[in-house]
Amino acid sequence: MEEIFKLYGWNVINRIPIHQGLINSTYSINTTQGDFIFQSINHHVFKTPSAIDNNINAISNFVKKQDPHYLFTHLVPTNEGKTLIEWEGGYFRAFQKIDGYALSVLENENQVEEAAKQFSKFTQVLKGFEVDLLQDTLPQFHDLNLRYHQFTAAIENGDAQRIESTQEEISFLKEHKKLVDIYDHFIKNKEAKKRVTHHDTKISNVLFNKVDGVEAAICVIDLDTVMAGHFISDVGDMCRTCLCAVSEEEKDLNKVKVDSKKWDALKKGYLHNMESELSHFELDHFFYSGQFMIYMQALRFLTDHLNRDIYYGAKYDGQNLVRTQNQIRLLEEYNKLA
Secondary structure (H helix, E strand, C coil): HHHHHHHHHCCCCEEEEECCCCCCCCEEEEECCCEEEEEECCCCCCCCCCHHHCCCHHHHHHHHCCCCCCCCECCCCCCCCCCCCCEECCCEEEEEECCCEECCCCCHHHHHHHHHHHHHHHHCCCCCCHHHHCCCCCCCCHHHHHHHHHHHHHHHHHCHHHHCCCCCHHHHHHHCCCHHHHHHHHHHHHCCEEECCCCCCCHHHEEEEEEEEEEEEEECCCCCCCCCECHHHHHHHHHHHHCCCCCCCCCHHHHCCHHHHHHHHHHHHHHHHCCCCCHHHHCCCHHHHHHHHHHHHHHHHHHHHHCCCCCCCCCCHHHHHHHHHHHHHHHHHHHHCC
């Protein structure tokens, strides 16, 4: 690290690990030149770190020209002008540190509304950006057709004992294949516009701070999954992660409930910036966004369970089945909002 810090010309006072993220290794760096966020990119997950670097820089340049007052996590160049460093098989980068804090747990609907406002503002600010300039950092990440195909393949080729013991879950997901058909119809419609989409809109990817004594979301962070996409990805992931008081790891399914007040707050916050940007066709699919994402995650968890946990892994036997059952219950509870 010390050798890499020299490339920035930093005189480092201290460095503190940040453990909130799951993919990249992240540090808060205090230097005589200022405070920075320093990261090692997990290139086993993100196979092309250069694509991430390209996307963030392209968006950064657009923001600097079109909306310089918009709070954005700009990359910090080295003394040679590089924003991505390849060093001994690893990839590293730095951002200017923004004064704020991230939440791991939602406490109230105000936080949901504030987060939704920031995610929608991110897309709205970039409405004039040419999305074809963005490279896919995770190809077909939210492709529901692909995820259903992987699910059916796992039913054919996965662990026979696990297939036999999960017939109830398999049947449920098959019975809800109409959600795949709706997705297919949605993406083929000319009114379903591709925009700059975050693709990972959980609560921890927004910075909060106190503004005039009131807690407010101030900035979207973690832009590694930013790609061209549809609004249902961002709204859907917020529905999946912000409307329930417990996470996908919860084994007690009686605790998996959807808070209708948080749903109202999410919709109000997102449409605050995006209502005039979405077509009538897209607005008609606002509720579907949550169904789309929750269902897709249930598919992915069960697929991994049937494939012996080769993607997500498992800290205990049956963890991905627990996650599947959790998401199935979440989908059932979410549908009650309709």
